[in-house]
Amino acid sequence: MRFQTQVCAEFPHLLSYTRFVARMPRVLLPLAAYPRTQMGTWSGISCMDATSLQVCHLARIAQHRVFRADARRGKTSVGWFYGFKLHLVINDPMTSGARCSPSA
Numbered sequence: 001m002r003f004q005t006q007v008c009a010e011f012p013h014l015l016s017y018t019r020f021v022a023r024m025p026r027v028l029l030p031l032a033a034y035p036r037t038q039m040g041t042w043s044g045i046s047c048m049d050a051t052s053l054q055v056c057h058l059a060r061i062a063q064h065r066v067f068r069a070d071a072r073r074g075k076t077s078v079g080w081f082y083g084f085k086l087h088l089v090i091n092d093p094m095t096s097g098a099r100c101s102p103s104a
Helices: 002-006 017-037
Strands: 046-056 072-075 080-091 096-102
Touching: none
Parallel strands: none
Antiparallel strands: 046 080, 072 080, 080 096
């Protein structure tokens, strides 16, 4: 509740959690399609990076249910994690794209 009162001026139409969850199915497809529309044309020069999206601690993998079918164990330069990898690509005219994939 404290967060909502602090950011009320910046976000005057902030939704409650239950209204956000109710609206999520309606905006999920446009939200997922938006990065594809912003990718632009490929110029031959691109920068790519990946980061881990950890969904639970390694000790809790057996109890985790939400992403059980999709999440995988993965390794980064810092260590092991359980979740997804987010790949970001920025090409020459500074357009970007993102893709989330299971860890491998």
